[in-house]
Amino acid sequence: MSTGEAIPIVGGTGALGFGLALRLAAADRPVVIGSRDSDRAEEAAKRVREQVAGAEVEGAENDDAAKRGPIVFLAVPFRAQSENLTNLKSALTDGQILVDATVPLAAAVSGKATRLLGVPQGSAAEQAQEMVPDGVTVISALHTVSAAALGSLDTELDEDVLVTGNPKEAKRRVAELIALIPGLRPVNAGALETARLVEGLTPLLISVNIRNKSHAGIKLTGLPDELW
């Protein structure tokens, strides 16, 4: 039986979004998987329900999904981020939090996945903050977790998620959701402008993975036990 407010995931049929939906459903939270195509969203929701007994997961079009809970995850490739944010303008409302996981990999323009594009606003997260309606807060997170690992409940996670954003209270609320997933430790990494440094971790890990045939994650050493 799921409890708590529903968690919408825009782009929930992609690898990262689906993995997130699966893990949050396994943590007994109701999830709404968003997609441009409601049939594909429902198909992904069905895949979650098949893996998680009693999961309360449904599919919807992205803008419908985004209205369903106070904290909305955005898990789309960089080349689709701007279009998605434009479509969400009429759906997101004052007081909502948008958790942006976008990484501006050069792969978005047919470049290498080991390279980061320069974004005029400084980062994909700051581009998101510029595009959301007034009163919507963007928090940036989840760039370093392998989508494949997240999407396989058999894989034990043991890594950190660096969370950036401006109001600490919004960051803390997002951290609470991330901490529902066993093996993920959310870490306050600073203001939203610091998202540009965190987004750079993804191409860096891809570069490490190419050299070491790995699926590396990040863990910070030397942090206190009590983080939030």
Added chain:
Amino acid sequence: MSTGEAIPIVGGTGALGFGLALRLAAADRPVVIGSRDSDRAEEAAKRVREQVAGAEVEGAENDDAAKRGPIVFLAVPFRAQSENLTNLKSALTDGQILVDATVPLAAAVSGKATRLLGVPQGSAAEQAQEMVPDGVTVISALHTVSAAALGSLDTELDEDVLVTGNPKEAKRRVAELIALIPGLRPVNAGALETARLVEGLTPLLISVNIRNKSHAGIKLTGLPDELW
């Protein structure tokens, strides 16, 4: 009794350079601490010898120091990197490796230490590669290790050092030196251009440290046991 070729450290009187000298001396390697001022270099060498019985450590002016071994560490603040490299032009020779640990923090221009400057060449490491004499290879490393932790032999280290650079053999030689320090694991993080992403880890860790009152380091999860 120290063994192996001497390890020159340009800027070895600074916090990071001194910590490195101390740890390499403790690993029984001969070290030459470089400074603009040979008296200050000798004073730092004396401090190492006081802490490490039998240490073979001496002080010299930077350009003299740089001639003393095949792998030269450059541990200076970004605002002094270019001047140092200009001074080293007549000292470095074909076949040497320069290990650049420079981070272009905005603090170099009185900005915040949580912000990274844009460097025209892409990174401080690539600026170094542009400035060294032909035949000298720049390898980038050591951006995420706390200078304070390195400089205190009582502090147990347990973290990764991301190493970038172009010829893998040069990276491997630098990795061998780093691996002499107990608790540091060198990881091949890719080509020299990836240094721009690694250099961004320093302001990111500073941002984390401010929020969490910590001295964080980085560790990658999911890597194979055999790395080089």
